[in-house]
Amino acid sequence: MELTTNTLPPVQLSPNAVRINGKPEIVLCASLFYFRIPKDLWRERMDQLKAFGYNCIDVYFPWNYHELKEGVWDFGGERDAEAFLQTAAEAGLWVVARPGPYICSEWDGGALPAYLHAVDGMKLRDNDPIFLSYVSKWFDRIMPMLQRFQAGAGGTVIFVQLDNELDFYGCSDPPGYISALRDMAAGHGITVPMIACAGQGGLLEASGLSEGVVPTCNFYPNDRDRHFEEKVAHYRDLLAGMELPLLVTETNRSHYLLRRLLSCGVKLLGPYLQVSGTNFGFTNATNNWGSPLAFLTSDYDFGGMISPEGHIRDEAYEGRLLERIIRAYGETLIEAEASKDGGGFQTAAASSEDTAVHAALSLRHGGHLLFVTNVGKRIDGLSIDTDGVSVPRLTKLVLEEGRSLALPFGVPLRTWGIDGTLLYATAELCQAKQCGSKTVLVFHTDHEGEISLRVPTAVSVKTTDLFAEERDGAITVKFQAGQTASCRIELPDGSMLEIVTTDRSKALLIEDIDEKGGIRFGQKIEYPREAVELPVSWSVRAVRPDASLSAAVGQIQVSGQPDYLEKYGIFRGFAWYEAKAGTEPGETRKGILLQQGSDVVSLYIGTEYAATVVPAGGSRYIPIRNVGNESDNITARVEIWGHSNFDDNRLPGLRLNAMKGIRGLVSVSNVADLTDNWRVKRVDDRELRKEYTAPADDSRWPVVSFGGWMSTDEPALEWFRKSFTPSGRSDSWTLHFEGMKALSRVFVNGQDAGTVNPADPYVDISPFVQPGERVQVAVFVERMPGIPVGRVLLYEGTSAKQWRVSSCQEDELLAHACLVQGDAVHAGMPVSFNTGEMCWLYGSVGDSNEGKGWRVHAKGTSVKLTVFINGRLIGRLWMPGSSSRPDFKGGHPESFYVPGAWFRESSNQLAILLEAVEGERISELKALSFVPV
Numbered sequence: 001m002e003l004t005t006n007t008l009p010p011v012q013l014s015p016n017a018v019r020i021n022g023k024p025e026i027v028l029c030a031s032l033f034y035f036r037i038p039k040d041l042w043r044e045r046m047d048q049l050k051a052f053g054y055n056c057i058d059v060y061f062p063w064n065y066h067e068l069k070e071g072v073w074d075f076g077g078e079r080d081a082e083a084f085l086q087t088a089a090e091a092g093l094w095v096v097a098r099p100g101p102y103i104c105s106e107w108d109g110g111a112l113p114a115y116l117h118a119v120d121g122m123k124l125r126d127n128d129p130i131f132l133s134y135v136s137k138w139f140d141r142i143m144p145m146l147q148r149f150q151a152g153a154g155g156t157v158i159f160v161q162l163d164n165e166l167d168f169y170g171c172s173d174p175p176g177y178i179s180a181l182r183d184m185a186a187g188h189g190i191t192v193p194m195i196a197c198a199g200q201g202g203l204l205e206a207s208g209l210s211e212g213v214v215p216t217c218n219f220y221p222n223d224r225d226r227h228f229e230e231k232v233a234h235y236r237d238l239l240a241g242m243e244l245p246l247l248v249t250e251t252n253r254s255h256y257l258l259r260r261l262l263s264c265g266v267k268l269l270g271p272y273l274q275v276s277g278t279n280f281g282f283t284n285a286t287n288n289w290g291s292p293l294a295f296l297t298s299d300y301d302f303g304g305m306i307s308p309e310g311h312i313r314d315e316a317y318e319g320r321l322l323e324r325i326i327r328a329y330g331e332t333l334i335e336a337e338a339s340k341d342g343g344g345f346q347t348a349a350a351s352s353e354d355t356a357v358h359a360a361l362s363l364r365h366g367g368h369l370l371f372v373t374n375v376g377k378r379i380d381g382l383s384i385d386t387d388g389v390s391v392p393r394l395t396k397l398v399l400e401e402g403r404s405l406a407l408p409f410g411v412p413l414r415t416w417g418i419d420g421t422l423l424y425a426t427a428e429l430c431q432a433k434q435c436g437s438k439t440v441l442v443f444h445t446d447h448e449g450e451i452s453l454r455v456p457t458a459v460s461v462k463t464t465d466l467f468a469e470e471r472d473g474a475i476t477v478k479f480q481a482g483q484t485a486s487c488r489i490e491l492p493d494g495s496m497l498e499i500v501t502t503d504r505s506k507a508l509l510i511e512d513i514d515e516k517g518g519i520r521f522g523q524k525i526e527y528p529r530e531a532v533e534l535p536v537s538w539s540v541r542a543v544r545p546d547a548s549l550s551a552a553v554g555q556i557q558v559s560g561q562p563d564y565l566e567k568y569g570i571f572r573g574f575a576w577y578e579a580k581a582g583t584e585p586g587e588t589r590k591g592i593l594l595q596q597g598s599d600v601v602s603l604y605i606g607t608e609y610a611a612t613v614v615p616a617g618g619s620r621y622i623p624i625r626n627v628g629n630e631s632d633n634i635t636a637r638v639e640i641w642g643h644s645n646f647d648d649n650r651l652p653g654l655r656l657n658a659m660k661g662i663r664g665l666v667s668v669s670n671v672a673d674l675t676d677n678w679r680v681k682r683v684d685d686r687e688l689r690k691e692y693t694a695p696a697d698d699s700r701w702p703v704v705s706f707g708g709w710m711s712t713d714e715p716a717l718e719w720f721r722k723s724f725t726p727s728g729r730s731d732s733w734t735l736h737f738e739g740m741k742a743l744s745r746v747f748v749n750g751q752d753a754g755t756v757n758p759a760d761p762y763v764d765i766s767p768f769v770q771p772g773e774r775v776q777v778a779v780f781v782e783r784m785p786g787i788p789v790g791r792v793l794l795y796e797g798t799s800a801k802q803w804r805v806s807s808c809q810e811d812e813l814l815a816h817a818c819l820v821q822g823d824a825v826h827a828g829m830p831v832s833f834n835t836g837e838m839c840w841l842y843g844s845v846g847d848s849n850e851g852k853g854w855r856v857h858a859k860g861t862s863v864k865l866t867v868f869i870n871g872r873l874i875g876r877l878w879m880p881g882s883s884s885r886p887d888f889k890g891g892h893p894e895s896f897y898v899p900g901a902w903f904r905e906s907s908n909q910l911a912i913l914l915e916a917v918e919g920e921r922i923s924e925l926k927a928l929s930f931v932p933v
Helices: 039-051 081-091 114-118 129-148 174-187 203-207 228-240 255-263 314-329 340-344 810-823
Strands: 011-014 017-020 023-025 027-031 056-060 067-069 094-098 157-161 194-198 213-219 247-251 268-271 294-296 346-348 356-362 368-374 379-386 389-391 397-399 404-412 421-425 428-435 438-445 448-454 460-464 467-471 474-480 485-490 496-503 510-513 519-521 537-543 573-580 591-595 600-605 608-613 620-623 633-640 664-673 678-683 716-724 732-738 743-748 751-756 762-764 775-783 791-799 801-808 831-834 838-844 853-861 863-869 872-878 887-889 895-899 909-916 922-932
Touching: 027 094, 027 314, 039 081, 056 081, 081 094, 081 129, 129 174, 174 194, 174 203, 174 213, 194 203, 194 247, 203 213, 213 228, 228 255, 247 255, 255 268, 255 314, 255 356, 255 368, 255 404, 314 428, 340 356, 368 379, 404 428, 428 510, 438 448, 438 510, 448 496, 460 467, 474 485, 474 496, 537 810, 537 831, 573 810, 591 600, 591 732, 591 791, 608 620, 633 664, 664 732, 751 762, 801 810, 810 838, 810 863, 810 909, 831 838, 831 909, 853 863, 863 895, 863 922, 872 895
Parallel strands: 027 056, 027 268, 056 094, 094 157, 157 194, 194 213, 213 247, 247 268, 294 887, 438 496
Antiparallel strands: 011 017, 017 023, 346 379, 356 368, 368 404, 379 389, 379 397, 404 421, 421 448, 428 438, 448 474, 460 485, 467 474, 485 496, 510 519, 537 838, 573 633, 573 801, 591 620, 591 664, 600 608, 600 633, 664 791, 678 716, 716 775, 732 762, 732 791, 743 751, 743 775, 831 922, 838 909, 853 895, 853 922, 863 872, 863 909
């Protein structure tokens, strides 16, 4: 007879539980990203998380962090992802692994390698064979590693996520795409549950509802949204119908919100970025958090529990308190079921403002845990009614602003090994411990609290600093939060139940309960806040701003017009486009038209600085006011701040597949204002009839200024047409719809020239124009009343020619810094230089602050900093003062972190590339102040 053994999978899911190795768990999961934290600090961060209540981490694995260029892989040193997983296993933390291929994470391009953008015909993040063929090479590297560290195979990976928030992206075939990723992962031996998270609630759009893939939710609400529980319940019930729990893989960092999620029966609580970090190197992203463009700071910090430097913040104590509540109730809470309609509880406040919401969990072993949440201001005199009984009886329940309390009702004391029932409490149970024959239950409150329980006939009831009443077989105690008090109840079997009460501020600081039942309180960790005098000897070496910093052998000779940097294999760092302006002798240059530029473009004509602009993938006209008019040399220095981590069509540079660099420069010899005397035709449909788009008789159309036709239609649909004769000496013509806010589409001589994007209101019409021949422009405008259409300008000029391109990434920049350092001269702060100039600033920092490092705050005006320490790029800053400076999001924009882990025993060298950008005439780095970590 053949015997078989049924082995349960290491991770099991049901509507009311996540079981890991057979044990039910509430998974309290914090983001911790190895690529944003020095390797020597990984274990420290993990231990900090565990100490403050978390049992799991989620971690992205950025594809482009490991594939430096196509086919070149690096998993060593700081990139040792396998060592990270090993460290997590040794620290005893579960892992939610998120290998993409797209991760978002405000990381350069969402981790998609930029070389993919240069592949013709590819559809990113879709069921596209070309894209999937590249993904397979990444999965061939990362999935075997995850397989070795998954639960059941000796590791702690409990979930593997496929892609990320696909419902934010226009994927044409989510089921096909996610299924393809699933099959690849399964082919590499992934047996733990695979998940796919929905960023805006589109379970189908995010997961394809593919077989074998668990849909999860990411929630980023207003923490005070009074209808939030209703939304969560919708997804909980939807997933329960699939026999799955609700797993919230991302949400806000406040434990106030996490309590609200717990009250709805969520089994995985995943606040995003509880452990902050740093975007070291050229790894920042650009995205749509600005107006609409934003640059992500080098700090990656949304105010979570642990700062980029490893400082424990106040929210960490809230995390530990929440975990201890979960541990105090144990499996009866972990496997609780969300009660429908609030479990039959009703709440009412003495004040007229109804700001209390509630949700209840039916505990597995009986009773309820009622979560009462204040979504407004302080609530005085809150009462809770259940089964016709109103509590509290002896005290007043006050719910402070920003509080969500978990209050027990009808909970069997057998949960803690005692006969009887915890009838109710208006204080929160935050600790429970068996100490020999004594059971200690610790409750806390902000003000006064009331606890009622029924036990077998007590031998004695002794109190310290609180009032106890025995009535109808129940013992009810009331207490004030100002002091720690206790009630000791001796039971007939010789055991003792001790109720300890304290205020909330002390409960946050409880370290432990000793074996005798004594409570040990700690103190909040404090950190230095003031800068210290750190002796740094500074020196400066000026750099020619209009010349490339790369070696001449690295220059690329361009045939014809220039292309995006990715087409030349340049994915990060700085690049220089050098060309000849191509203007005729004696021709006046009024400005430069920059075509399709991104991200930061600094323009030089000869040796003269013209401007620094951030065109976000669009075009930009730069008046030069006779600067450098005599020179035929023209240089555009481009910095790739980062590829977009979102896909947003409001700006060309915000598209996920957007490339960087420039597509051309035009010396503009004539700027013509075409705003006046357009023919206009009001229409009642959007059909693009030939008589509107192509040259035709429009003599009976009224003549008005562009956009000047008054209409009561909503929306107004109008055609505007105008003809002009272009210059015979030019080879480039661009229309600029300055101030355009309406939707519009442009036709030139009957050919479609494209749409006008209000954020990028330039349309290159050169392909449709013959020098000296009459041109007709037709513009279809759709707008609501009062929406401006601005004015129309025509830029005529000559395209630059004889292009060459060079670039510097981290290694090349450092090589240049070392090459010229010997010529540096001593300098003190402030460092002042003229707009457009560049220099290297060097400083030797001998003190590592006992290996902890420094937070360095910069103070200055209109200056950009690219900061290296001992050969590592640790920060990029752009100081205020320049009108071209974009919005900065994601962390502190005017400081950088110097990790002590990257200090050497001697010769610790700061090298900072300073760029003076458009703003005040004089740019200045006034000071760098060092605050101990």
